[in-house]
Amino acid sequence: MIIDAHQHFWQYDPVRDAWITEEMQVIRKDFLPADLEPVLKANDVAGCVAVQADQSEAETDFLLRLAEENSFIKGVVGWVDLRAGNIKDRLEHYSQFPLLKGFRHIVQGEPDKNFLLREDFGKGIKALTEYDFTYDILVYPHQLPAVSEFVKKFSDHPLVIDHLAKPDFETGELKGWEQHIRNIARHKNVYCKLSGMVTEADMQNWKEEDFIPFLEVALEAFGPDRLMFGSDWPVCLLAAEYEQVIGIVKNFVSRLTAAEQQQIMGGNAVEFYKLN
Template sequence: MRIDAHQHFWRYQVDDFPWIGKNMACLQQDFLPQNLAPARHACGIDATIAVQARPRLDETDFLLDLAETDASIVGVVGWIDPEADDLEAQLSRWQSPRLCGFRHLIQDEATPSDYLRSKHVQRSVQTLQHREFSYDVLVTAAHLPATYDFCAACDQHTLILDHLGKPNIKGSELDAWRREFMRLGELPHVACKLSGLVTEADWQHWQPHELWPCLDVALEIFGEGRLLFGSDWPVCLVAGSYHDVFALIDDWAGERGLDKRKLFGLNAQHLYGLRAIEPTSEESPT
C-alpha cells in the first residue's frame, strides 16, 4: 500500500484558519477526501494519514468521522492540548483504531522554544508516548535547538519531524538548519517527513533540483528507514499541484535508488503503528 503520510482536510471557516492569509486565497475553500481522490489516484497513492490543521479537540473528532466513512484515511494525527491539566480526560473521548498520533502547531506559539522546553508539555507528550501514540513536531529551522531538547526528553515512542524542520530555502540560510537537523538524526526515535519543501521555497519559481540537496541531507542523516513521503495537500497548492509534490519526491528517490516501498508506505505503517490495512480500489461514500 502506498501512503501519503501528511495531508489535511477541512471545511473552511475564516475564523478557524487564521494562518491562511490573503496570499493563500486558493486554500479558502473546503477540502475533503473526494477532492483529493483524483490527484491521489493519478499518482498511485492508495491511502493517506490526515493531520490536524486546527488546535481544537473537535478537529480530532472531525478527522475521525471522515476516517469512518472513507477507507482511504488509514490514520489520523489529531490535536490535543499538552498544556492542559486534564490530558487523560481528553484522551478518553477517542477509541478509534485510526487515531495514531497527535500534533500541535508549535510554530504558532508566541515563544516556540519555551513551549518545547516546558516540563509540563514534555510530561504530556511522554504520557502520549506511554500510550504508544506518535507525536508530530511542527517547528521552523529557528527552533531546532529547542526541538532537540524536546525530542531528547520525550524518547519513549516515535516523534516525527514535519517538513524537514522547515529549512529557510527561500533565504538560502541552510547551514544552521543542517547543523541542528543533524543532531536530531542522532536520536533513534525521531523520524522525518519529506514534505512541505515547496512552500518553504519561492512559490512561483522553485525547481525540483533546487530542493534535492535538502532531501539528500535528510537521507544522509535519517536513512531510508526513518523518512516518509507527505504531500502537505492542500497547503502545497499555493506552490504546486499534488502531482508536482509527488514527482519531486518520487523522481529524487528514483535517482538515488531508494526503496520506494519504504518511503511511500512501509515506514508510515511502522512509525505510526497503523493497524493491518489493505488497499482499496474504490472509495467509501462520503
C-alpha cells in the first residue's frame, strides 16, 4: 500500500498565497481533492496526508473539512500558533478531530535561524506531546544546526524533517548538509520525508541522478524504517508530473527488500501519523 505522506490543497488567493509568484503560473489556481484523487488512483496510491500551506487555523479547519469529506485523505498536518499563551486550549479544541495528526510551522520563512530554539515555541512543542500530535520540521540547510539542538531537546517527540531539509540538488553540495543530517538522524524519534526534491533542483533540467547522493545519505542515516515518500503535489508540478516524482523514489528503493520498500512507500507514514 502506497501512502503519499506530503501534499497540499488550496483555493488560490493572490493575497494570502503571495508566495506563488508570477513565474509559478502552473500552480496559480485551485487544487482540491477532485484534482488529486484521479492522480493517486493512476499511480496506485491508496491515500495521502494533507499538509498546511498557510499559517492560520482557518487552513487547519479547511483541511479537516476536506479530509472528513474525502476518505482517501488519511490525515492532516495543520497549523496552530505554537507560541500562543493559550496553546493548550487550542490543542484541547483540536484534539477532538481524529484526522488531525500533527502540526507544522513554516520555519524556513523565519528570519531567525534559531527560531526553533525560542522558549515560547518550545513550550508549544512540549504541549503537542501531551496531546499526542506530531511535528513536521520545515527548514533550509542553514537552519540545521538549530534543528540538531531542537531534536536533542525533544528526543521523545515524534518529529519528521520535510523535503530532506531542502539540500542544494542543483550544485550537488553534500558536505555541510550531510554532517547535520547524520547527526539529527541519531535521534530515533526523527523521521525524514523523501519529498520536495524536484523544486529544489534545476527545475527545467533535473535528472534522477541529481538526487541519488542525497537519497543515499538519508537511507544510510535514517534507515528504511524512518523514511517516507511524499510528492509535495501540487508544488511539484512546477518541475515534474506526479508520475515522475513517485518514480524517483520508487526507482531508488527498488534495490531494497519488498518489506523495506513498503515501509518507505507507505508503512512508515501509517506508523508515524497513526493513520487508519
